[in-house]
Amino acid sequence: MRKLLPLLVLLSFAAAQAQQKTLSGYTKEAAERQLSAEEKFDSYLTPTNLDTWMKRLAGRPHHLGSAYGKQNAEYMRDLFKSWGYDAQIETYKVLFPTPKVRQLELVGPTRFTAKLTEPAFKEDATSGQVKEQLPTYNAWSADGDVTAELVFVNYGVPADYDQLERMGIDVKGKIVIAKYGGSWRGIKPKVAQEHGAIGCLIYSDPEGDGYYQGDVYPKGSFRPYQGVQRGSVQDMPIYPGDPLTPGVGATEDAKRLDRKVATNLLKIPVQPISYADAQPLLAALGGPVAPEGWRGALPITYHVGPGAAKVHLKLSFDWKMVDCHNVIAKLQGSELPDQWVVRGNHHDAWVNGANDPISGMVALMEEARAVGELVKTGWKPKRTLIYCAWDGEEPSLIGSTEWVEHHAAELQQKAVAYINSDSNGRGFLDAGGSHTLETLMDEVSRDVADPQTGISVRDRQLAYRAANAPNAKAKKDALDQRKLTLDALGSGSDYSPFFQHLAIPSLNLGYGGEDNGGEYHSIYDSYDMYVRFKDPKFAYGIALAKTAGRATLRLANAEVLPFDFKAFYKTVNGYMGEVTALLDNLRESTAVENQLIQNKTYVLASDPNIKYIPPTPKDAVPFLNFSALQNALAGLEKATTLFADLRAANTVPNTNLKQLNEILYRAEQKLMADTGLPRRTWYRHTIYAPGFYTGYGVKTLPGVREGIEQRTWQEAQEQIDIAAKALERYTKEVEAASRILMMR
Known part of the structure; x- marks a missing residue:
């Protein structure tokens, strides 16, 4: 009986908490009705749906402009319709470059030709879909054919160039090679260009993204030797979206800039490479030994250069216009139809994208389906709900940005809030957003149970922050913290046009931290990888549906909106x-x-x-x-x-x-x-x-x-x-x- 006593105390405490629950913006009676509706909502959530939809949506490569991307949009539109939504596809015409020529060679003091490819694995059923896969490249790199000495610039951020200057090393007229990490990838060629470099290579060092972290795929989840991180290098801190239509939606008849005057496009060629391709280049470098903090985990002595090591980089692209397909599904509000709660996740990927973004997309779909089931019982949202599946997020937040720019005036009148998600996996709640929504998210996270521990996702996140505090004072402060706090939002997902362009209150929600791996933006971001290493039973997909679903439903039905x-x-x-x-x-x-x-x-x-x-x-x-x-x-x-x-x-x-x-x-x-x-x-x-x-x-x-x-x-x-x-x-x-x- 003594062993059971602590458990009984905890259960009694939890029961007391449940009886004392209050919801900001609701009277006591309204809160009781809302909590009852949320219990029903939870009962409709089924993890097998997430499994089925991920297998379908990530079954083939589905980048912006691809045939399978359009098929996925139509598939999701039809599902939303079957759940009772007024669903349609809104299409924009946007610029999207894809590679025609990719060559990288070490031409001195020895010769080496980079493979620039990722091998298929028999353990990964979709990794061999070569004809449909985008090759390894950085979107929005400039065309170029350059040969120059190579210089290693660590992460390629401004502080690294300060260090190079103190070492007497100038990158003007050189090609630089930078590690992924330390900043967003697009900053690396931007800073290199500002310092006069004529080309940029970005590689994944195994110290941060490979065998140093654990077993590589397919044995483990970390990036294999020839794995490459694709990604955009558009200067999105200037503006995101279609570079030819800044500030206006990229409709068929939109006025477009000449590409040469787009201020968010680079002027130098940029290519991502694997650590297998990077090692011969780095090994050939002379010059001073790299500072200790710059060295990675490759079995070489890291030098900075320049010197005898010269590389030839040749890139050219097909700068074509493609269709960008957003799925927009509306459920009209019963009392306040002109007040909108907007919920979104993107559906495009660099390749198959099971984790990024389909793990978040299928959670949103199940959330929307459960809301549809709730409506069948007689429940109705007071405010209009809009569920969105964005296209073109990966190249530069294109689908969401063009939609927001196109509908800006109406959104500023009607949008109550935007709730975003993206990749999702096993672990801890990660929540950021407008701090007026902090109390709302504290209450939401209090009311969602963590699948692994059974405690609230709020308490698990608070414990995680305390355990990982950098010093004793920070640990004490974290332990004293009793409420969830929101992180401030920068960029990197579809909340950016809503939040930073129109100042619509926004949230970005997801789970992770126990799903580490190196599949990001590679052919290995697949269904097989996900169900082995990320969220095998889709338990945290359901947790995301519960979390974002509560935030959506509480904003939809609050008598007084819960802004703090x-x-x-x-x-x-x-x-x-x-x-x-x-x-x-x-x-x-x-x-x-x-x-x-x-x-x-x-x-x-x-x-x-x-x-x-x-x-x-x-x-x-x-x-x-x-x-x-x-x-x-x-x-x-x-x-x-x-x-x-x-x-x-x-x-x-x-x-x-x-x-x-x-x-x-x-x-x-x-x-x-x-x-x-x-x-x-x-x-x-x-x-x-x-x-x-x-x-x-x-x-x-x-x-x-x-x-x-x-x-x-x-x-x-x-x-x-x-x-x-x-x-x-x-x-x-x-x-x-x-x-x-x-x-x-």
Whole structure:
């Protein structure tokens, strides 16, 4: 009996929690009805459907413009129709280059010709579909035929070029080779081009993506010797989507740019390679030994170059226009049809794409099917639900971006929120998004059980964060944390046009962390790989359907939309502390560095015969005036505190409920800057953006933060004032919402 006591206590505690559940935006009676509907929703979810659909959708390669991609779109459209949705395919005409010529050779001091192919395995039924597979390449590389000395640039990020400069190594006129990792792949050729390189190779080093991590496929899940990561190198931090139609939907009759003037396309050729093809190139390098942090796991001494190692790279592409097929399925709201909750996942892949993106796509489909079953029982959503299967995400978020640009005016009027998913697998909940939705997701994650442990996915994620905290203080802070917090969103999936272009509140949801492997963007991202190593029983696919399904349903039926302005204020106030600390730290580090240069104190390279060249002294860091931003945040704090108090005292007002909800979901749009961010006007959100030199990685208060990082002081000051005015506009919306709550 004693052994059972702890379990009984836990069960009693869980039962008590269940009885005390509250849902933000719902009265007690409405919450009871909602929770009952969610129990029914859960009962309809069936993992065998996910298995069946993945086998079908990932059965053949289905990249943008492919025949099987169109067949998949039609298949999903017909399924949505059978579940009671008004479903159609919206097609856009977009640019999509595919390779005609790919050659890579080491021409000195010895000769070697790269294979640039991935071998099929008998253990993987779809890996041999060569005629339909896109070859290994980087979309949006320039055409080129170049021969030059080779230089190893580590991850190819700006800090690596600073290191090369101190070593006296210039990449101008050279071809660079960079490891995958450290940033989004498109940053590597972008920075190489800025430094005068004439070509770029990107390879997967086995230290981070291969045998160093574990057994390689097909024995294990990690990238095999000739595995290659395809992917886009479009400069998406400038703007995503079809490069010829920035800001407008790529309809048949859309006005298009000449490709030569598209500002998000590279001017140098870029090719991804396997570590089998990379090893002979790296082994041929001379020059200084690479710094310790640059070395990988290949059985060679890593040198930087340049020297005798010369390579020839020749690439040409078919720059053709193709059809991009989005599946759009609508379930009209019974009371508020002009308020939309939009849910999406992409369906295109680089090859078969079982994990990326079909694992998320089939979870969305099962979620939508279960909602359809719920409707058959008499339940109806108050707001309209729109389920989307995007095409063209892999090349540059094309399908979602073109749809958002095409329907921008209507979305800004009607879209309550956008909920995204992508790849999914076994592990922990990963949730990011607008921090006004943090309380919603805390409650959702509280109410979904983890398939492996049985505890809530929130508690498992909090435990994971505590276990992986980098130091004792961080661990203590994580252990004290009782609520889910959302990560800020950068880029890399289909939320970007909704969130950063139109400032529609957005979420990105998925599971992972215990599904590691090296199949990403290769022919090995297959059904066989997925059911062996990722989520064999589709348990976490069902967990995703439950999680995103609850978020969707609660937004659809809330009497007062569950937007938490106070959580947003706390988060942005934290970002304010970060940027002021960034400026202070930069001031101190600049002073120290300049003193070292003045004293001629510089370090020897790992090769004792090579002396580091000291960097040029930097200008002193000035003081910036943050008072406008501080005052705006003070006003926002006061307004959000009042709103939170009124919500607690008066959950549902008697009048003006529709007007209140419209204020709540449109408030985020007040955070847009009319002129967009510096050098990239497509990105208009003043709080969240992908980094100019990080790509997928987020920059919060991006105009201010990047102005400081790039030492453009006048620009940083201007961005402080722009962000302050955006927050002031936002505060007025919060105050307007509070006035409605004060009415009786």
